[in-house]
Amino acid sequence: MSETPTTIEDGGAPTVRFADFGLAPEIQRALSDQGYVHPTPIQAKAIPIVLQGRDVMGAAQTGTGKTASFSLPIIQLLLPHANTSMSPARHAVRALVLTPTRELAIQVAENVKAYAQHTPLRSTVVFGGMDMKPQTEILRRGVEIVIATPGRLLDHVEQKNISLAQVQMLVMDEADRMLDMGFLPDLQRIINLLPKKRQNLMFSATFSPEIKKLASSFLNDPLTIEVARSNATNTSITQVLYKVDEEQKRNVVEHLIRARDLKQVLVFSNTKIGASRLARYLEQAGIKASAIHGDKTQQERIAALDAFKNGEIDVLVATDVAARGLDITDLPCVINYDLPYNAEDYVHRIGRTGRAGATGDALSVYSDKDERLLVDIEKLIKQTITRGELTGFSPSRGVERSERPGDRRGGRRESDSPRAERGERAERTDRGPRSYGAPRREKIDPWFLKPYEPAAAPRKDTSAAPAASSKPKPKLAALLGGLPKQ
C-alpha cells in the first residue's frame, strides 16, 4: 500500500494509485513492470466494486483502460484459490472472458497474461480459424482464466475439452456487441452452461437504452459505472468530415493520406470486398497497404495486423472486424472510407486512435446518399462533427492511374480482372480450399498456444504479451511459421 495518503489535485479530483486497491504484491509488481501507477477513471471506479464481487455494467470512452478494469480484479479474486494446492477448483476454469472478434480475444489474453505473470494463475485464449489441437492440449492441462470467442468455445465444450461448471466470473467485453442478434444465441448457450451463482461483468463504450435493458436481464443487482455518458466519443480525438462525390471517395482517401503524409492510418470500409478493393487501389498507387476482414484466413488476418503494428505497411483497410477494442499503440489517424451503418460503430472505429491519453485524428468521407447515416451518428454522439474543406485535391475521373508514380505501366490492371473484383477469396483458391486448422507447414506456436509454465521460471520471451510494454513486439506472423505468399 502507498504510504502517501490520497491527495486532492486540480479540480478536487482524487489522485488514486493502483497501490491503493489492496491488490496482491504479485499484481502490483506486474503493474510497476509496465510503468503503471495511476488508474484511469473507469479503473478507479470499477476495480473496487468488482473486488467486492458485485455485478457491473461499465461504460467508459474508448482507450481508457476497460480491460484492466476487469482483468486486475479477476486475478486478485482468483489468487487465493490458486495458492491452495489442494483446492478442488485448482484446475478448473473460474473466469471466462468473451469477446466479439478473434483479434480482440488475443489482445485481451495478452493483457491478462501480463498482469498475471508473477502469479501461478494460468490463462489461455480460444478462438476459431486455427487448429483445435494446441488449444485442446492447454485446456485439458487446466487453466483458471479463459478468453474466448463464442463459437470455438462451444466447440471445445462439445468435445469435452473444457467444463464451464466452475466458472465464478463471466466478462462480456464489448458487451453491447455480444448481446446483438448475431451473438445472442451462442451467448445464451454459453450462459446456460455456467453456474447460476456467479459474478457478471459487462464493459463497452456504447450501450443503447435497449441493450442496457437486455444486459440487465443477465445481471444480478448490477451497479452501473459510467465515467462518461454512454456513446460519448473520446475528447482527445479530432473529428472531421469531408463531403465528396461517391465515386471520388477512394481518390480523396488517397489524397488525405498523401497530403497529411500519414505514416500509419487505419481505414474502415463497410464491406469485405470494399476493403480488399481499396487496399488494392492504394497499393497500386504506391502506398503500402493491406486489408483485414472476415474472408481472410486467420493467418492472413494476424499477419496484416502484425505488419501494421510493426510499420511494415502504412495503411490497414479493415471492416468492422477491427472496429472494437483493438489497441494499436499511438495510432495517429483513422479514416472512414464509408460511414458505418450502426452509429455505435462510428464511436468504436474512431476509438482506435486517441488512446491512453494520446491525441488522434478521425477523418470521414461521405456522399449525398450517406446523409441519413451521418444524422444518426451525430445524434448518438450528441455532437456536430466539423465539416472540412479539401485543399489541394483535384477531382479526377479516377482513370488516370497509369500516370501516377508507383503504378503499373500500361496494360491490364489487376483491379480490372474479375478475380480481383472478388477480393481475396479468389486468391485463396490458388492455394487450395480454405483450411481452418491444419497448418500447411510446421509451425512454431505463439505463446498463447504453449503449455503453461510456472511463474517461478518465467519464459524470457513473454514480451509478446503486454500491450503497454516498452519492449519491441515480436512479429506474430513470424511466430506462426511463415505465411503462404501470393
Place this chain on the structure above:
DNA sequence: AAAAAAC
C-alpha cells in the same frame, strides 16, 4: 443492408 462468430 453488413460484419462477426465453429466446422
